[in-house]
Amino acid sequence: MRSVLIYGDSNTFGQTTADTPDDRYGPDERWPGVLRVKLGTRWLVIEEGLSGRTTVSDDPIEGADKNGRTYLRPCLTSHKPLDLVIIMLGTNDLKARFNKSASEIAMGVGALVRDTIGMRVGRQQKVPEIMIVSPPPILEDLRGWDAGFDGGRAKSLRLASEYERIADQLEVHFFDAGKVVQPSAVDGFHLDREGHAKLGAAIAEAIADIGWPDEL
Amino acid sequence: MPDMRFAPPLAMRVNDRGGGLNQTSVRTYNERLVMSLLRQHGSLSRMELGQRSGLSAQTVSVIVRALERDNLVLAGEAQRGRVGPPSTPIFLNPEGAFSIGASVAAGMTDVTLIDFNGAIRRHRQIDHDARAPGERLETIVAAVAEFVAVTAPPWRDRIVGVGVSLPEDIDSWSREEPAIWNAATVEAAIAKATDFSIFIQNDVTAAAGAEVIFGVARNMGDFAYLFVGRSTECRLVLNHRVYAGSPRPKQGRRNEYGGSMVSLTDLEELAAARSAEPSIVWRAFDRWDELEGALPEWIERCAASLADSIAAMRAFVRVGAVVIEGRMPRPILERLCQATSRLTVEERFAEGAPKIIPGEIGPFAKAIGAGSLPLHSRFMVEQVGLAPT
Numbered sequence: 001m002r003s004v005l006i007y008g009d010s011n012t013f014g015q016t017t018a019d020t021p022d023d024r025y026g027p028d029e030r031w032p033g034v035l036r037v038k039l040g041t042r043w044l045v046i047e048e049g050l051s052g053r054t055t056v057s058d059d060p061i062e063g064a065d066k067n068g069r070t071y072l073r074p075c076l077t078s079h080k081p082l083d084l085v086i087i088m089l090g091t092n093d094l095k096a097r098f099n100k101s102a103s104e105i106a107m108g109v110g111a112l113v114r115d116t117i118g119m120r121v122g123r124q125q126k127v128p129e130i131m132i133v134s135p136p137p138i139l140e141d142l143r144g145w146d147a148g149f150d151g152g153r154a155k156s157l158r159l160a161s162e163y164e165r166i167a168d169q170l171e172v173h174f175f176d177a178g179k180v181v182q183p184s185a186v187d188g189f190h191l192d193r194e195g196h197a198k199l200g201a202a203i204a205e206a207i208a209d210i211g212w213p214d215e216l
Numbered sequence: 217m218p219d220m221r222f223a224p225p226l227a228m229r230v231n232d233r234g235g236g237l238n239q240t241s242v243r244t245y246n247e248r249l250v251m252s253l254l255r256q257h258g259s260l261s262r263m264e265l266g267q268r269s270g271l272s273a274q275t276v277s278v279i280v281r282a283l284e285r286d287n288l289v290l291a292g293e294a295q296r297g298r299v300g301p302p303s304t305p306i307f308l309n310p311e312g313a314f315s316i317g318a319s320v321a322a323g324m325t326d327v328t329l330i331d332f333n334g335a336i337r338r339h340r341q342i343d344h345d346a347r348a349p350g351e352r353l354e355t356i357v358a359a360v361a362e363f364v365a366v367t368a369p370p371w372r373d374r375i376v377g378v379g380v381s382l383p384e385d386i387d388s389w390s391r392e393e394p395a396i397w398n399a400a401t402v403e404a405a406i407a408k409a410t411d412f413s414i415f416i417q418n419d420v421t422a423a424a425g426a427e428v429i430f431g432v433a434r435n436m437g438d439f440a441y442l443f444v445g446r447s448t449e450c451r452l453v454l455n456h457r458v459y460a461g462s463p464r465p466k467q468g469r470r471n472e473y474g475g476s477m478v479s480l481t482d483l484e485e486l487a488a489a490r491s492a493e494p495s496i497v498w499r500a501f502d503r504w505d506e507l508e509g510a511l512p513e514w515i516e517r518c519a520a521s522l523a524d525s526i527a528a529m530r531a532f533v534r535v536g537a538v539v540i541e542g543r544m545p546r547p548i549l550e551r552l553c554q555a556t557s558r559l560t561v562e563e564r565f566a567e568g569a570p571k572i573i574p575g576e577i578g579p580f581a582k583a584i585g586a587g588s589l590p591l592h593s594r595f596m597v598e599q600v601g602l603a604p605t
């Protein structure tokens with residue numbers, strides 16, 4: 001059985017667009033679940049989505065646990081061997097308190113990719129396939145969250161091309177989620193059920209396009 | 217000093233994804249290898265590209281993205297596999313690059329605009345029998361410049377060069393004005409009119425090359441190539457390379473080289489003798505109904521001379537296939553191939569006869585071959601060198 005680990009934030013966790021913090025889409029509704037159904041029984045889909053997760057920063061308000069870099073190592077190690085690691089982060093780095101440009105956010109993703117390469121959590125201690133997914137740009141109207149994301153929309157529009165540059169440089173797979181989904185208008189940065197369904201299906205195709213020989 | 221491992225990545229060669237095409241960038245060897253594999257196989261999934269190139273999945277992913285950004289490849293509709301989600305075939309974008317190919321002959325020049333798959337998008341036949349040699353060259357140069365000018369963006373921005381194919385006896389045409397017609401003068405004249413890189417090659421060699429790159433021979437390692445035109449000439453292709461042989465001595469007449477094969481010049485004479493309009497030979501490419509009075513005899517004679525040559529060649533080198541192309545309508549080429557095949561199989565080889573295959577490039581193969589030169593130089597590896605499939 002092949003295994004894919006998805007390292008993401010609230011949009012991987014399945015945070016609903018409703019304004020209730022603990023609401024989560026069901027296991028078959030959130031995109032990792034959609035992906036699991038699409039990929040079939042030959043794949044183990046490991047969901048590692050945390051609301052508020054950043055690429056490489058401790059969050060002074062939400063806490064150090066949100067730092068995507070410190071948790072990456074124990075996370076990947078506890079799930080190895082892995083065939084594919086998908087990293088979809090960066091939306092939380094748009095928060096004004098981190099004061100990061102789009103290219104610096106992309107460099108954070110690049111740091112996670114470098115760490116993943118160095119850990120050799122693939123089969124036979126090889127480097128697994130790695131896919132960077134650029135998150136869809138956030139909307140203009142964030143329904144009350146605007147202050148926290150001041151200037152975020154403009155930066156988020158540049159993430160895809162910055163991420164692709166990093167993916168080219170580090171020679172890893174890349175997928176632009178903004179090409180298939182956009183956040184729900186309800187809050188401006190979370191995906192609705194339809195968005196999760198579309199993203200799961202699109203990522204399933206992107207995984208298939210990598211090509212996987214029958215034998216492990 | 218910052219830790220250089222975390223230096224910002226280099227800018228992408230293309231202006232992000234705004235569609236700004238940067239054809240002047242040099243494609244890496246691996247990119248050209250991927251495009252050559254797609255050319256050879258039509259379309260491949262990324263996994264197949266990885267298996268055939270030996271590149272890792274992630275490297276193939278990066279290369280395909282770069283080629284997609286420059287419009288050189290396209291992703292097709294996802295194909296459903298046996299299990300799991302469908303995977304996407306990658307193929308060359310026919311409109312990814314263009315080239316101008318001209319084939320010069322004694323009586324006429326064909327100027328073409330060809331696309332990335334070698335298909336003709338624009339064609340003009342320039343007759344120049346009556347013109348002085350200097351005038352002919354000017355007409356050709358003007359046509360090349362005009363072809364560039366009338367091609368609208370974005371195609372125009374994707375024209376990568378000009379190829380010209382010349383007949384072997386070009387030096388002998390203009391003995392009175394030796395400076396006018398040779399590879400150097402043609403190149404210099406075109407260079408004055410355009411900024412493109414210019415490629416010059418022998419016309420039959422170019423036509424055989426077009427068959428290797430775009431045509432029926434994409435998956436054939438070794439074959440013999442016969443082109444039936446004003447004269448009929450042969451090339452040997454070994455391991456995907458066209459072998460042109462040593463150049464003939466200059467100033468000779470072609471009949472002095474022995475074994476000269478029946479050509480369209482003979483058809484022209486035969487048609488005139490049967491009071492058909494002989495110029496149809498050079499002007500019509502769909503049908504030759506008016507020549508039917510002369511065709512059966514010409515086909516038999518031509519086929520016999522081709523079969524003789526094939527038999528002679530087989531005494532030295534055994535190839536499995538002979539590709540025949542000619543400046544003639546497809547039905548005539550089919551008849552010629554059938555007649556040659558019959559003679560080859562029935563009268564010369566009891567078994568093990570080479571397969572006689574009509575060319576796929578068409579009557580303007582010499583011009584398409586010329587146009588293939590800039591595309592090959594820019595986008596392909598010398599030879600894919602993989603086992604034929």
